[in-house]
Amino acid sequence: MxxxxxxxxxxxxxxxxxxxxxxxxxxxxxxxxxxxxxxxxxxxxxxxxxxxxxxxxxxxxxxxxxxxxxxxxxxxxxxxxxxxxxxxxxxxxxxxxxxxxxxxxxxxxxxxxxxxxxxxxxxxxxxxxxxxFGLERFEVEYVGKASHAGTAPEKGINALEGVMALFHGMNAWRQHLPEETRVHGIITDGGSAANVVPARAVARIYLRSGRQGVLDEMVVRFGEMVEGAALLSGTKVNLRSEHLGYKSxxxxxxxxxxxxxxxxxxxxxxxxxxxxxxxxxxxxxxxxxxxxxxxxxxxxxxxxxxxxxxxxxxxxxxxxxxxxxxxxxxxxxxxxxxxxxxxxxxxxxxxxxxxx
Ligand SMILES: [Zn+2]
Ligand SMILES: [Zn+2]
The missing domain is CATH 3.40.630.10 (Zn peptidases)
Structure with missing residues (x-):
């Protein structure tokens, strides 16, 4: 401001x-x-x-x-x-x-x-x-462990896998969402070098719906998906709501x-x-x-x-x-x-x- x-x-x-x-x-x-x-x-x-x-x-x-x-x-x-x-x-x-x-x-x-x-x-x-439409915005940060991607990948935990698993989850979810909803986002940090296992990866995701009840349910489901992607990738995750929700x-x-x-x-x-x-x-x-x-x-x-x-x-x-x-x-x-x-x-x- x-x-x-x-x-x-x-x-x-x-x-x-x-x-x-x-x-x-x-x-x-x-x-x-x-x-x-x-x-x-x-x-x-x-x-x-x-x-x-x-x-x-x-x-x-x-x-x-x-x-x-x-x-x-x-x-x-x-x-x-x-x-x-x-x-x-x-x-x-x-x-x-x-x-x-x-x-x-x-x-x-x-x-x-x-x-x-x-x-x-x-x-x-x-x-x-x-x-x-109502809008909720999130920043999702996955934290893993850096390692040499060529010589010691087994020692790394790939944070980018967390973000990618989240995107796969969202893409699968989209088909089953009610009409008049939106799920969209970008990756703002996907690692710094291709030969380093990314220790940190970040995505920003927006959820929208014309019906507030639907949006509230979407927020809950999204939270589960964020956790699921962390389990799948073996990472830790920090989910931050980015702003005061804009209601429909x-x-x-x-x-x-x-x-x-x-x-x-x-x-x-x-x-x-x-x-x-x-x-x-x-x-x-x-x-x-x-x-x-x-x-x-x-x-x-x-x-x-x-x-x-x-x-x-x-x-x-x-x-x-x-x-x-x-x-x-x-x-x-x-x-x-x-x-x-x-x-x-x-x-x-x-x-x-x-x-x-
Ligand atoms: Zn505008
Ligand atoms: Zn405007």
């Missing part, structure tokens, strides 16, 4: 627009809370701004902050002029790519009193949100619908999402404690299916087309916020859908 410049810059702008800003927030130097208005109802828009190692803004979080600030600029005017009741909050959540900024915010009570939360993420098209998310349909209508009016040609996102986000956890939606805005100028976390996406995320799309997404979020803050019947619908 090293987004010092990005968080500070947003905080400065929000202060300028009359927001009451707290930074650092909830014990995180790069988190912030900006609030305008008073009393209930409370609507929150989330900002993200972290980048990926090596490929930079290949997830376009630079644009998420643009959309959040675009929403903030509009809604704050209406609150200051007295046309809109309640409170509007911008939460700056650092470290989405693995560090779970929103989970820290949740645990510290940042969402207490918030009625609904939304955010807009760039994608190849503009769309509503059908929820997301629940979409709020009234929030989706309102965003869809606003985006349509703005000429964004939105689509209703037809299936859960196969990716995972710490917003999934947020959507389990209050009504939420993590909508998408299109940044593909020619309509081609850009994939997140690619060089193409990084390039698109700094285009003028993408910037304008983020501004519009912010307008659409502002429109949902206005409806939420001003319409009691709508708020009841949002709450009822969440209770379901």
């Amino acid at each position: 090293a987004e010092f410049r990005a968080s500070r810059r947003q905080a400065d702008l929000l202060v300028k627009w009359g927001f009451d800003v707290r930074i650092p927030y909830c014990g995180m130097e790069t988190a912030f809370r900006a609030e305008i208005g008073s009393g209930g109802p409370v609507f929150c828009v989330m900002s993200e701004y972290d980048a990926l190692p090596e490929i930079g803004h290949a997830c376009g979080h630079n644009l998420i902050s643009v959309s959040a600030l675009s929403a903030a600029a509009g809604v704050s005017e209406l609150i200051k002029s007295g046309e809109l009741p309640g409170t509007f909050v911008v939460l700056g959540s650092p470290g989405e790519e693995g560090k779970g900024g929103k989970i820290h915010l949740m645990n510290a009570g940042a969402f207490d009193g918030v009625g609904a939360a939304m955010m807009a993420h760039p994608g190849w098209r503009t769309a509503t949100w059908k929820g997301c 998310g629940f979409p709020n349909e009234p929030l989706n619908r309102e965003f869809f209508d606003a985006a349509t009016e703005l000429g964004m040609n939105p689509e209703m999402a037809e299936k859960q996102s196969r990716g995972s986000t710490d917003f999934g956890n947020v959507s389990r404690i209050l009504p939420g939606s993590h909508v998408y805005f299109g940044i593909s100028a020619d309509g081609s299916r850009l994939s997140l976390h690619t060089e193409e996406f990084e390039k698109a995320s700094r285009s003028e087309f993408a910037f304008n799309s983020a501004l519009k997404a912010g307008e659409a979020l502002a429109s949902v916020a206005c409806r939420y803050l001003s319409d009691e019947t709508y708020r009841a619908e949002v709450a009822a859908d969440f209770a379901k």
Whole structure:
């Protein structure tokens, strides 16, 4: 969570627009809370701004902050002029790519009193949100004993065999997993020389599922497989959970619908999402404690299916087309916020859908 410049810059702008800003927030130097208005109802828009190692803004979080600030600029005017009741909050959540900024915010009570939360993420098209997969990440380290692979292999214990046995186990397991699951990983350490029996080998494995119960069962089975591979290879194993689990998310349909209508009016040609996102986000956890939606805005100028976390996406995320799309997404979020803050019947619908 090293987004010092990005968080500070947003905080400065929000202060300028009359927001009451707290930074650092909830014990995180790069988190912030900006609030305008008073009393209930409370609507929150989330900002993200972290980048990926090596490929930079290949997830376009630079644009998420643009959309959040675009929403903030509009809604704050209406609150200051007295046309809109309640409170509007911008939460700056650092470290989405693995560090779970929103989970820290949740645990510290940042969402207490918030009625609904939304955010807009760039994608190849503009769309509503059908929820997301839950994610658990692990680092598995097998420890054996080094030896000369040619002259004394019998004295070695091969840690790489542990990792390979684990991959074989996972490959066999995959066939029997329910639909809508993902198991994938890489080997980050497989030894240092071909003529030395590897004393240490490490893999990083991700498990995902659209159903939290399935994911919880997968974690248990995976743990058994990790142990099994250690027995098979005669190694010792250390299994570390790499982050706070990202839970599968629940979409709020009234929030989706309102965003869809606003985006349509703005000429964004939105689509209703037809299936859960196969990716995972710490917003999934947020959507389990209050009504939420993590909508998408299109940044593909020619309509081609850009994939997140690619060089193409990084390039698109700094285009003028993408910037304008983020501004519009912010307008659409502002429109949902206005409806939420001003319409009691709508708020009841949002709450009822969440209770379901
Ligand atoms: Zn990402
Ligand atoms: Zn992202």
